[in-house]
Amino acid sequence: MRVRGDKPAHSPKAVRTPAEIAARIRRDLRDGGSAEHATSVQWFFKDEIKSHGWYTADLRRAAVRSRREIRKEHGLDFLIEVADELFAGSVLEEKVAAVFLLEKLDREFGDAEFKLFESWLDRISSWADHDALVHSLIAPMIVAKPAHTKFVFRWAKWKNRWHRRAACVALIRGTRARMFFPEITKLSDSLLADKDDMVQKGLGWLLRETAKFDAKRTVPYLMEIRERAPRLVLRTACETLPASVRSRVLAVKGRTR
Numbered sequence: 001m002r003v004r005g006d007k008p009a010h011s012p013k014a015v016r017t018p019a020e021i022a023a024r025i026r027r028d029l030r031d032g033g034s035a036e037h038a039t040s041v042q043w044f045f046k047d048e049i050k051s052h053g054w055y056t057a058d059l060r061r062a063a064v065r066s067r068r069e070i071r072k073e074h075g076l077d078f079l080i081e082v083a084d085e086l087f088a089g090s091v092l093e094e095k096v097a098a099v100f101l102l103e104k105l106d107r108e109f110g111d112a113e114f115k116l117f118e119s120w121l122d123r124i125s126s127w128a129d130h131d132a133l134v135h136s137l138i139a140p141m142i143v144a145k146p147a148h149t150k151f152v153f154r155w156a157k158w159k160n161r162w163h164r165r166a167a168c169v170a171l172i173r174g175t176r177a178r179m180f181f182p183e184i185t186k187l188s189d190s191l192l193a194d195k196d197d198m199v200q201k202g203l204g205w206l207l208r209e210t211a212k213f214d215a216k217r218t219v220p221y222l223m224e225i226r227e228r229a230p231r232l233v234l235r236t237a238c239e240t241l242p243a244s245v246r247s248r249v250l251a252v253k254g255r256t257r
Contacts, residue, residue, distance in 0.1 A: 018078060021070060022085035029054065029093045032062070041092070049126050050091045059093055063100030070101075076108060080116070087120050087133075095129035099136050106140040114141050114148060121155075124162040127198060134166045139173035146174075149183050156187055161196045168202035175210045184210055185221055192229050204236025212240040222249045 033052030041051045071079050079101060086098035117137050124130045142148045152170050155163040167187060174180040184206060191203050211218040222229075222237055226249055229237075238246040 018081035018085050021082050025066060025082070025086060025097065026089065026091075026094060028062075029091065029097065033093065044128075045126055047126070049128075052091060052093045054093045056096075059097060060100050060103075063097045063103075067101045076105070080113065084116065084120075087123055087129075090125070092126065092128060095123070095125070096132050099129075099132040103136050106137065106144060109141060114138070114145075117141075118151065121160070121163055121166055127165070127201075130162050130165060131169060134169040135172060138166070139170050142170055143173050143177060143179065146179065149174075149180060152183070152187060153190070156190050161198050164191065164194060164196065164199045165202035167191070168199070168206040172206055172209050175206065176213055178214055181210070181214060181217055188221075188225065192225060192233070194230075197232065200230050200232045201236065204233040207233065207237035208239050211237055215241065215245075219245060219249070226250070226252050 029052050033054050035053055037055065038051045038053030041053060042049065067079060070082060083098040083101045086094045086101070089095060117133065120133055121130075124133070142152075149171070152167040155170075156167040158164060168191070171180050171184055171187070175184060188203060188207065191199060194200060194203070207218065207222070211222065218237075219241070222234065226234055234250060234252075238249050241249070
């Protein structure tokens with residue numbers, strides 16, 4: 001895995017275990033990044049994060065190249081183990097690379113993989129690795145198996161902010177396919193009192209996408225909750241609506257939040 005070049009930085013044939021491959025990928029991530037860009041990456045985060053300074057497009061290309069080589073030599077289960085090793089790391093690019101290794105393979109995953117990815121929520125360190133995991137791996141699996149929506153209501157009750165944000169982000173793929181409207185309103189009702197800005201932004205994102213793809217049902221719902229919804233949630237939810245509709249939803253008297 002490296003920034004440029006047609007050949008992978010290492011050959012999977014040279015190693016035996018997922019941990020060894022993960023270790024080599026970590027070294028490639030460290031050596032192939034940009035210290036200057038790593039400094040600029042910090043601007044997007046309130047808390048300090050560890051970054052090697054990779055651009056997303058470069059990181060995805062490198063991960064796809066590694067995925068092709070690893071899977072050809074060792075198979076899917078081995079690839080998942082490599083990703084599991086990487087997502088246990090402390091550096092942003094390690095976690096995102098883990099997701100990119102498995103991205104778009106959701107049709108080959110089952111309940112065991114869903115349980116594994118759910119366990120990764122305990123390893124989240126920022127909104128970036130959170131959204132990569134939930135939006136790219138967990139959300140497609142919920143679309144494929146709607147019974148998994150039961151998990152979002154469990155996550156919504158967790159003290160951990162990332163589980164509560166995951167409850168929202170996990171339904172975004174579904175709402176774009178015009179699925180889960182009853183579940184989305186039920187989830188929203190349960191999270192409207194949440195004070196955490198990461199959760200509010202996640203909920204606002206979910207409602208924005210729901211309004212974008214199903215405004216007919218979403219606008220009346222927004223009108224219903226506008227007196228009690230946090231302003232951040234409401235503003236985000238209205239971003240794709242026509243200006244006249246947005247003004248009507250946001251015109252709440254006596255609001256201080």
